[in-house]
Amino acid sequence: MTQDITFYFDFASPYAYFAAQRIDALAAAHGRTVRWTPVLLAALRQATGSPLAPEVPLKWAYVQRDLERTARLHDIAYRQPPGFPRFLLEPGRAMLWIRQEHGDAIATAFARNCFSAYFGDGVDIGDVAVLQGIAAALGVDRAALAAGMVAPAIKQLLKQESEHALASGVFGVPFVLADGAAFWGFDRLPHLQAQLASH
């Protein structure tokens, strides 16, 4: 009952953004907390041999429409960010540095605000100045963040989180591990809910 739920995401994934909008409230309704863990989707997909959605033209047009419909059906603010889709290393690195220096709560708030800025408001979270602004609102020093997030140990840590996730059976995002069970995709949050309710 008291174990944490782990939520794996990549800041570049809109489905992860949708899950990010819901996961904490869902967990809290069952007296649980969530550990937010950034990973690199590209590293996970490589391991399964699955192409990323934007690499399959037939599928990509469909996914774009599915994103709009999913957002509408679940009443989540969503707009396709400029330059989407793209790889995003910066916010994950920034989050991990913040987690190391300021703890999980501030790091999670930072991640949540990054997601909303990117997919809700179309703000470029690949821009370090933007990340500094989001972090500063949470009391994080701008200069320390800019220096810390590019330290080799932090860059390495993001890769390690992806490797650890993969070793735990995580092969996509969003992904949730709870009480030994795995849930892949925003559309599986009802399954997670059923599992939490059954305990």
Next chain:
Amino acid sequence: MTQDITFYFDFASPYAYFAAQRIDALAAAHGRTVRWTPVLLAALRQATGSPLAPEVPLKWAYVQRDLERTARLHDIAYRQPPGFPRFLLEPGRAMLWIRQEHGDAIATAFARNCFSAYFGDGVDIGDVAVLQGIAAALGVDRAALAAGMVAPAIKQLLKQESEHALASGVFGVPFVLADGAAFWGFDRLPHLQAQLASH
């Protein structure tokens, strides 16, 4: 309002079976009818370069658990059939011959009963004698079915249905086309429902 909805499926797909359990009632609630169209999933996946789920070990264990949870959450009888997963050409061919000789309604009832026999009761629908039994219950002649379903034109027709589906943007199963919109996966039936309700 009166246009048909097209439902694409492969008899080997449990997610297609789940959709098959719901699609007619969903459509009927909005005054719509469904045209059931068998396709070969392997042909569709080849076109997108995506491996089939059983080909990715990490993913396959997950999918098996997801199937059980999905069935439970939606209160659908489900058991993993013997020999699963496997390719199934026979029921699709039988259905297309029945459609040609007896019309859509009998063919759809046949398909529905094949799905229930396979995923509900674990009956081998790759066995022609089984297919003859399912068809006979609908008034179809056993000998005529056995001869008709292996005719070159019927074998070819199943391939053609897959090619036509692919040309219409279908890249997986279950897949629904309705009023120019595409819905992929059992988990997207709520999206279909929202679309039908909005018209």
